[in-house]
Amino acid sequence: xxxxxxxxxxxxxxxxxxxxxxxxxxxxxxxxxxxxxxxxxxxxxxxxxxxxxxxxxxxxxxxxxxxxxxxxxxxxxxxxxxxxxxxxxxxxxxxxxxxxxxxxxxxxxxxxxxxxxxxxxxxxxxxxxxxxxxxxxxxxxxxxxxxxxxxxxxxxxxxxxxxxxxxxxxxxxxxxxxxxxxxxxxxxxxxxxxxxxxxxxxxxxxxxxxxxxxxxxxxxxxxxxxxxxxxxxxxxxxxxxxxxxxxxxxxxxxxxxxxxxxxxxxxxxxxxxxxxxxxxxxxxxxxxxxxxxxxxxxxxxxxxxxxxxxxxxxxxxxxxxxxxxxxxxxxxxxxxxxxxxxxxxxxxxxxxxxxxxxxxxxxxxxxxxxxxxxxxxxxxxxxxxxxxxxxxxxxxxxxxxxxxxxxxxxxxxxxxxxxxxxxxxx
Amino acid sequence: xxxxxxxxxxxxxxxxxxxxxxxxxxxxxxxxxxxxxxxxxxxxxxxxxxxxxxxxxxxxxxxxxxxxxxxxxxxxxxxxxxxxxxxxxxxxxxxxxxxxxxxxxxxxxxxxxxxxxxxxxxxxxxxxxxxxxxxxxxxxxxxxxxxxxxxxxxxxxxxxxxxxxxxxxxxxxxxxxxxxxxxxxxxxxxxxxxxxxxxxxxxxxxxxxxxxxxxxxxxxxxxxxxxxxxxxxxxxxxxxxxxxxxxxxxxxxxxxxxxxxxxxxxxxxxxxxxxxxxxxxxxxxxxxxxxxxxxxxxxxxxxxxxxxxxxxxxxxxxxxxxxxxxxxxxxxxxxxxxxxxxxxxxxxxxxxxxxxxxxxxxxxxxxxxxxxxxxxxxxxxxxxxxxxxxxxxxxxxxxxxxxxxxxxxxxxxxx
Numbered sequence: 001x002x003x004x005x006x007x008x009x010x011x012x013x014x015x016x017x018x019x020x021x022x023x024x025x026x027x028x029x030x031x032x033x034x035x036x037x038x039x040x041x042x043x044x045x046x047x048x049x050x051x052x053x054x055x056x057x058x059x060x061x062x063x064x065x066x067x068x069x070x071x072x073x074x075x076x077x078x079x080x081x082x083x084x085x086x087x088x089x090x091x092x093x094x095x096x097x098x099x100x101x102x103x104x105x106x107x108x109x110x111x112x113x114x115x116x117x118x119x120x121x122x123x124x125x126x127x128x129x130x131x132x133x134x135x136x137x138x139x140x141x142x143x144x145x146x147x148x149x150x151x152x153x154x155x156x157x158x159x160x161x162x163x164x165x166x167x168x169x170x171x172x173x174x175x176x177x178x179x180x181x182x183x184x185x186x187x188x189x190x191x192x193x194x195x196x197x198x199x200x201x202x203x204x205x206x207x208x209x210x211x212x213x214x215x216x217x218x219x220x221x222x223x224x225x226x227x228x229x230x231x232x233x234x235x236x237x238x239x240x241x242x243x244x245x246x247x248x249x250x251x252x253x254x255x256x257x258x259x260x261x262x263x264x265x266x267x268x269x270x271x272x273x274x275x276x277x278x279x280x281x282x283x284x285x286x287x288x289x290x291x292x293x294x295x296x297x298x299x300x301x302x303x304x305x306x307x308x309x310x311x312x313x314x315x316x317x318x319x320x321x322x323x324x325x326x327x328x329x330x331x332x333x334x335x336x337x338x339x340x341x342x343x344x345x346x347x348x349x350x351x352x353x354x355x356x357x358x359x360x361x362x363x364x365x366x367x368x369x370x371x372x373x374x375x376x377x378x379x380x381x382x383x384x385x386x387x388x389x390x391x392x393x394x395x396x397x398x399x400x401x402x403x404x405x406x407x408x409x410x411x412x413x414x415x416x417x418x419x420x421x422x423x424x425x426x
Numbered sequence: 427x428x429x430x431x432x433x434x435x436x437x438x439x440x441x442x443x444x445x446x447x448x449x450x451x452x453x454x455x456x457x458x459x460x461x462x463x464x465x466x467x468x469x470x471x472x473x474x475x476x477x478x479x480x481x482x483x484x485x486x487x488x489x490x491x492x493x494x495x496x497x498x499x500x501x502x503x504x505x506x507x508x509x510x511x512x513x514x515x516x517x518x519x520x521x522x523x524x525x526x527x528x529x530x531x532x533x534x535x536x537x538x539x540x541x542x543x544x545x546x547x548x549x550x551x552x553x554x555x556x557x558x559x560x561x562x563x564x565x566x567x568x569x570x571x572x573x574x575x576x577x578x579x580x581x582x583x584x585x586x587x588x589x590x591x592x593x594x595x596x597x598x599x600x601x602x603x604x605x606x607x608x609x610x611x612x613x614x615x616x617x618x619x620x621x622x623x624x625x626x627x628x629x630x631x632x633x634x635x636x637x638x639x640x641x642x643x644x645x646x647x648x649x650x651x652x653x654x655x656x657x658x659x660x661x662x663x664x665x666x667x668x669x670x671x672x673x674x675x676x677x678x679x680x681x682x683x684x685x686x687x688x689x690x691x692x693x694x695x696x697x698x699x700x701x702x703x704x705x706x707x708x709x710x711x712x713x714x715x716x717x718x719x720x721x722x723x724x725x726x727x728x729x730x731x732x733x734x735x736x737x738x739x740x741x742x743x744x745x746x747x748x749x750x751x752x753x754x755x756x757x758x759x760x761x762x763x764x765x766x767x768x769x770x771x772x773x774x775x776x777x778x779x780x781x782x783x784x785x786x787x788x789x790x791x792x793x794x795x796x797x798x799x800x801x802x803x804x805x806x807x808x809x810x811x812x813x814x815x816x817x818x819x820x821x822x823x824x825x826x827x828x829x830x831x832x833x834x835x836x837x838x839x840x841x
Binding site for chain 1: 432433435436439440443444445481506508509510511515518519522682684685688691692695696714715718720721723724726727728729730731752754755758771772774776777780781784787788789801802803805806826
């Protein structure tokens with residue numbers, strides 16, 4: 001048992017480490033610290049990503065230290081029930097994997113081991129992070145653990161981004177809501193990250209600019225922290241090389257705005273500054289997108305794209321030269337019907353159709369050889385084509401899995417006018 | 427007064443968690459006792475099902491009846507459909523709980539066929555008079571019905587019918603159609619004893635429970651004035667109109683007694699420093715527990731970009747009559763709006779894919795197919811929206827500094 005002063009010190013530490021979480025810390029404190037030996041049966045912590053759910057609970061358990069036995073499990077790793085139960089038992093019973101008496105494959109065994117183990121005298125907290133990955137039944141069972149073990153010192157904490165109401169009605173848990181930080185909170189938290197060698201006014205000015213441009217598209221604290229770190233280096237560059245003074249904010253803003261624009265288009269993409277610089281280069285982007293494929297493979301990919309996004313009934317109009325005149329009138333009437341084909345995704349086509357379109361768009365005469373056909377297999381191995389079915393059928397079916405940007409870049413490298421052959425783009 | 431009082435509060439909490447106080451159901455209690463007595467005293471096997479909504483006190487009723495029996499008169503076997511998910515596990519558990527493995531090595535490790543023939547033989551070996559009676563409780567009875575061929579149920583009911591060793595099977599379930607789930611051969615062996623339990627439907631009953639779980643009784647080691655103070659306070663709480671209204675509200679949403687227990691537990695945990703339960707405390711806890719609009723809070727926590735995607739999704743669902751959608755459609759709709767109305771909004775595809783994925787992780791939209799098909803590209807995976815436009819509208823109206831263009835767009839889905 002810990003003394004009252006210890007509890008208050010834990011509470012104060014948490015409050016200083018996690019600003020703007022007083023309500024949640026208070027509730028947790030009331031439930032776990034000052035509540036004496038009786039623990040609540042089941043607590044559900046819910047909140048948007050990076051609102052401090054897991055870190056706060058982990059820290060609380062760390063501070064509680066030896067007075068409680070605890071186990072924190074991330075449910076994403078537990079794709080079988082054995083992988084879920086055994087780590088928990090290992091933590092609670094403080095044994096090694098090799099000392100595990102028996103396999104623990106189901107809840108019955110788990111319960112039996114827990115009942116036999118002499119941990120009833122101690123407080124036990126099991127934390128299940130990302131609990132939406134667990135099965136419905138497991139969640140119900142864990143929420144009733146206290147009732148099943150008949151000990152009031154057992155508590156299960158669920159942590160999830162998903163609303164508790166999405167789970168079964170049967171879970172009787174105490175919900176604790178971690179609300180999203182508002183803009184002032186985020187401003188304050190980011191301010192704590194100020195690099196030591198810069199004055200507070202510069203950093204505040206920077207944050208004003210930063211929050212103004214990024215807050216709209218991203219409210220994820222972790223991501224914002226990362227972006228602020230990247231951008232601040234850029235921001236202070238003119239000051240460092242002496243081309244600008246600290247107080248001249250308009251100039252600083254003008255210098256930083258291209259970087260802001262760039263980063264704004266890379267939110268959540270996990271970019272570093274070098275990446276950002278390289279992404280900005282138009283030529284490199286182009287080369288990255290236009291894959292370095294063999295000549296025929298490029299044509300195959302273009303043909304596959306055309307086959308995926310045009311209905312077979314237009315093939316005749318597009319590729320047979322004699323019917324060119326009819327094309328224009330037909331196209332207008334079919335415009336509305338087709339505009340959705342981009343939206344519903346690529347359609348399946350057969351190998352025959354792919355070959356037919358390939359021969360229609362390639363200008364030179366090529367013989368159909370095994371080498372040529374091997375290119376198709378290469379493409380599907382590369383993941384640019386999706387092969388459907390088991391592949392043993394005589395005419396396999398394919399689907400193109402590449403975006404328009406990529407194919408049009410490839411078309412540019414072989415000087416092929418792609419838009420002419422797409423019903424949508426005409 | 428500190429420590430004694432703390433102990434008292436903790437005892438109250440323990441009582442709430444163990445949930446072993448039975449309220450009402452006197453008639454049912456007698457009836458159940460009669461049936462079980464027949465088995466324990468006269469060796470007559472029987473089976474019955476107790477039916478009632480969740481949390482209405484089925485297990486509590488059973489426990490209180492079993493407690494009143496002398497422990498030597500019977501052996502208790504507890505099974506739960508959630509834990510014993512197939513017949514094999516259930517059998518092993520039965521053998522373990524009957525401590526049969528002591529008789530013959532480690533039988534519980536054996537195969538299913540071994541176990542069941544062992545169990546049936548042991549049942550057959552017993553007789554009405556000499557054998558100790560067994561009370562078998564099947565919690566979540568409906569889940570046992572989904573086991574293959576209902577073998578276990580069939581064998582258990584069969585041995586009840588053939589009056590071998592005295593066995594009383596009691597099923598607990600909340601499914602009203604549980605009899606329909608039984609196979610014909612199983613159904614014909616079941617005694618069709620069904621007991622229906624009704625949850626409390628009047629506010630007085632709820633207030634009574636409230637009072638019972640909070641009153642400190644005399645033999646607690648608390649100073650007389652503190653005890654009197656606390657109990658008087660509880661009395662005054664019960665007569666308070668606000669508390670009564672809250673209870674009415676609770677009763678309207680659910681008559682599950684565990685909800686009430688949870689509320690009291692929270693209120694006790696959040697006791698203020700002067701250690702008096704106040705009306706405000708209870709009502710605050712009630713709101714946080716059951717009344718908070720989590721979806722709204724979730725929506726308010728989204729960034730402007732994510733909220734815009736939600737609006738596109740809701741518009742799409744409304745126009746196409748809740749048809750499923752994929753990323754491409756939402757992206758198209760969003761881009762049309764963003765390019766026309768504002769230069770501030772991001773339209774880069776990768777960023778929007780990420781935002782879309784975040785929404786789907788939060789399960790504000792749900793994929794139509796549960797298992798991801800590898801042949802369908804990520805952008806074309808179909809989703810359904812689980813939130814309606816009105817909710818998004820409410821959220822946007824109280825959203826902090828939402829650009830007015832978006833508010834206008836929200837009201838007119840024509841783009």
